[in-house]
Amino acid sequence: MHSDIPEAFQKELTCLVCLNYLLDPVTTGCGHSFCRSCLCLFWEQAEDPASCPVCRQRSEQTNLKTNFLLKNLVSIARKANLGQFLNSEEHRCGTHKETKKIFCEAHKSLLCLVCSQSQEHRAHRHRSTEEAAxxxxxxxxxxxxxxxxxxxxxxxxxxxxxxxxxxxxxxxxxxxxxxxxxxxxxxxxxxxxxxxxxxxxxxxxxxxxxxxxxxxxxxxxxxxxxxxxxxxxxxxxxxxxxxxxxxxxxxxxxxxxxQLHMPQPLLPELRARPITGLMDWLNRFRVNIAFNNEVSSQHFRLFDDVRSLKYEHDSLCVSLDGRTSRYFAAWGSRGFTSGKQYWEVDVDGSWDWAVGVCKDSWTRKNDGILKESNRDSFLLVCVKEDHHYRLWTTTPTTPLYIEKPLGRVGVFLDFDSGSMSFVDVAKRSLLWRYEDGLFTSPVRPFICTGHT
CATH class of the missing domain: 1.10.287 (Helix Hairpins)
Incomplete structure (x- = not known):
């Protein structure tokens, strides 16, 4: 860095990690500034949580924005240095003794104005050296x-x-x-x-x-x-x-x-297989469910919770989809305390959906459905993550590696054994079965669907 710009000013535009001019500068909460690339690498290699490389103060924000004031000042300083370099006697055109202010894109070379108009270069694309830099x-x-x-x-x-x-x-x-x-x-x-x-x-x-x-x-x-x-x-x-x-x-x-061909993670998925006699057996316990207490909302926390769910011990992260949906939720008009019941719900065409049962306490308080301490809902949940669908269950929240059902989902509640199963009606196959001993208090059917 050699120019007429004061050394103290240039120092303020210098990355404290690489000691070069700041490139895509970012500023941490403590006020120190770094090249974005230098800070990213430092944070990746550090054993401690994100902190300032200089004062070690913990950074609360890791997705830092470009400091445009510093970026513009660095640009001014670079241009001044480049101008001084080009005007120096030793870097002038050896033939015409003029400043090389023209950059030839084809030959990647610096030219004076006369050279740029020569037969060798006149057909090439030219720009000012400062602009190109x-x-x-x-x-x-x-x-x-x-x-x-x-x-x-x-x-x-x-x-x-x-x-x-x-x-x-x-x-x-x-x-x-x-x-x-x-x-x-x-x-x-x-x-x-x-x-x-x-x-x-x-x-x-x-x-x-x-x-x-x-x-x-x-x-x-x-x-x-x-x-x-x-x-x-x-x-x-x-x-x-x-x-x-x-x-x-x-x-x-x-x-x-x-970067053209990026490998994507494999999303393993079992193919649904029919079970002989499953639907005939389930229909022996079929009941008609009347849903009421409808709730319509632009936001339903259940699906956002699933999409943003993280299992720290599995390092599992699911990205949020930015699309806005309108949700419709309803509870069964009556609850169950004993016996075996089977009913079906049409989810075809839904953006997000959830079916199953919940305790009466949750019908009054639709909150905290995915908290580890919550045991009020027993659902099969389908959410769209990026460009694919994923099934989950609640209590506990568990990802399912099986293909998404189309059309109708069957729910079989065996209150006497405390178990519940979900089936793909069209394929006459099992999706998930909760373990025995799950229920100890009255539950009622629940459905929620989302549409864009």
Whole structure:
């Protein structure tokens, strides 16, 4: 940094980590400023929570915005330095002794006005050197931000499956146990069909396990590749303007090409299989449910809670979908305290939906449905996450790895054993079965649907 700009002023525009001019400057709560890339890398490598690299004060906000005042001041200082560099005697055009104020995009070279009009260069695209340099610094900052976001996206996706295939296999074996109990309840004499059903689930799950491991390897490899590129771009941020103009183009192409094909996390899902005699058996307990106490709202906390749910021990994160829906919720006109009941609910065409039962206490207080201490609702919940649907259950909140039903969902309540099952009516298959001993107090049917 050599120019007529006072050294003290230039110091204020210097990153306290890399000691170069601030690139895409951000300012922490304590008032210290850094290059966005320097601060991101520092926070990623630090063992402690996000804190200032200088004073170590904890940062309450990690998604910092660009400090445009500093950015503009850095731009002024860069232009002054570049102007001084170009006007120096040793960097003038050797042939015409004029200042090289023209940048040739084709040859990535600095030219004086006379050279730019020569036969060699006249057909090329020319710009002022200062203008080109500022645009290249902006391109570099934008590319680094884009690249970092992709790296963090891969990191989040890897954390979703942080324990590899363990959560998937745990679900498969648990689902197999539900199938076994359902067969014993509905068709106890079809042992051969039951064994075939369970065997096919195991084979399918093992195939998916291999796919999960392969996808994780792909994402880890891509993350490593992107980090290599990111560090190369950081090196470019230390270059003087002229070298940046000459070398950045190839680095940007490298980075953009690497971001074209991003591996996505595999969302494992079991295919629903019919259970012989299931619907005939369930219809023996069919009841007509009249829903009342309707509630209509633009916001229903249940679905936002599911979409933003985080299991810290599983490192599971679900992104919010920004779409606005209108929700309709209703409770059954009567509750149940004994016996077996089966009813069906049409959820076809719903954006989000939830069906099941809840305790009377929750009908008066629609709050805290997903709190760990809450035991007032027993629901099958479907939410749209990004471009796919995901099923969950409440009490406890559990993600289900099975395809979303279309049309009608059946609810079978066995109050005597304290259990409840959800079925895909169209495919005559089991979606989920709550364990025995679940209910000890009266419950009533519940439904909520959302439409955009």
């Amino acid at each position: 500022e645009e290249y610094w902006e391109k570099l900052a934008n590319q680094m931000r884009s690249l970092w976001e992709k790296i963090q996206e891969i990191e989040r996706n890897l954390k979703k499956d942080g324990r590899g295939t363990d959560p998937w296999m745990f679900y498969v074996y648990r689902y197999g146990d539900m199938i076994r109990k359902t067969y014993q309840m509905v068709t106890p004499f079809l042992q051969e069909e039951e064994n075939y059903y369970l065997g096919s689930i195991i084979k399918e799950s093992q195939k998916i396990c291999k796919q999960i491991r392969k996808r994780q390897e792909e994402m880890s490899g891509k993350k490593t590749d992107l980090k290599v590129i990111y560090k190369e771009l950081m090196k470019m941020s230390y270059k003087p303007d002229v070298e940046l103009l000459q070398e950045l183009g190839d680095k940007l192409k490298w980075s953009e090409s690497a």
